Amino acid sequence: MKSIKIKNSDEEIQIGKVVCVGRNYADHAKEMGNEIPDKFPIVFMKTATCMINSGDNVVHPDYSENLHHEVELVLLIGTTVKNANSDEAKNAIAGYAVGLDMTLRDLQNVSREKGEPWTFAKIFDTSGVLSEFVLKNEYKLTGNERIYLSVNGKIKQDATVGLMLFNPTETIKNISKRMTLEKGDLIFTGTPAGVSRVVKGDKLSGGIENIGEIETTIV
Numbered sequence: 001m002k003s004i005k006i007k008n009s010d011e012e013i014q015i016g017k018v019v020c021v022g023r024n025y026a027d028h029a030k031e032m033g034n035e036i037p038d039k040f041p042i043v044f045m046k047t048a049t050c051m052i053n054s055g056d057n058v059v060h061p062d063y064s065e066n067l068h069h070e071v072e073l074v075l076l077i078g079t080t081v082k083n084a085n086s087d088e089a090k091n092a093i094a095g096y097a098v099g100l101d102m103t104l105r106d107l108q109n110v111s112r113e114k115g116e117p118w119t120f121a122k123i124f125d126t127s128g129v130l131s132e133f134v135l136k137n138e139y140k141l142t143g144n145e146r147i148y149l150s151v152n153g154k155i156k157q158d159a160t161v162g163l164m165l166f167n168p169t170e171t172i173k174n175i176s177k178r179m180t181l182e183k184g185d186l187i188f189t190g191t192p193a194g195v196s197r198v199v200k201g202d203k204l205s206g207g208i209e210n211i212g213e214i215e216t217t218i219v
Helices: 026-031 086-092 105-114 168-176
Strands: 018-022 042-046 051-053 071-077 093-101 128-130 146-151 154-160 186-188 203-208 212-217
Touching: 071 146, 071 168, 086 093, 086 168, 093 168, 093 186, 093 203, 093 212, 128 212, 168 186
Parallel strands: 018 186, 051 128
Antiparallel strands: 018 042, 071 093, 071 186, 093 128, 146 154, 146 203, 203 212
């Protein structure tokens, strides 16, 4: 089991479930040719074994030819919640980080065409990159924070987290209706438009204003 890093703290929190939200930015859904969800976000899973820290390398699997970057706001769950109301969902957030959901787009497209799960497109070693977490009591998220990512110095993704279709509180409410969330669980909240293919040797860097920065190299 892997643990996360918390800014200005020596506490170690082991990663539990890694729940990921898809199509949570309208422009990204459109660029991928997908419908925009209106009642409940698309949800899939990663595992703790996928996660690496900012500064570590992403290993490009040799069975894929189309690896994409997706920069996201990540929520840290700090308490057990099930069927949460708005206040419970909001209070369940312990902190925030920047994350990269690396995706094997060619495998994902084949799975979608066959109506199969995206599992092998999303769960491979090093497919999740995390910055340090900022505790919620140290920073209040406004929704105006810029979220961005560059590849080899060229900006690819650039938006604000307030453009999410389902904000963090709504996301936790929705997910907790279907599964219990516990301390140490992470929620990747979706990516804005601008995703693109990366290859070995590419250097990725990005961040979320007032939350943190992230960097990795594709090897």
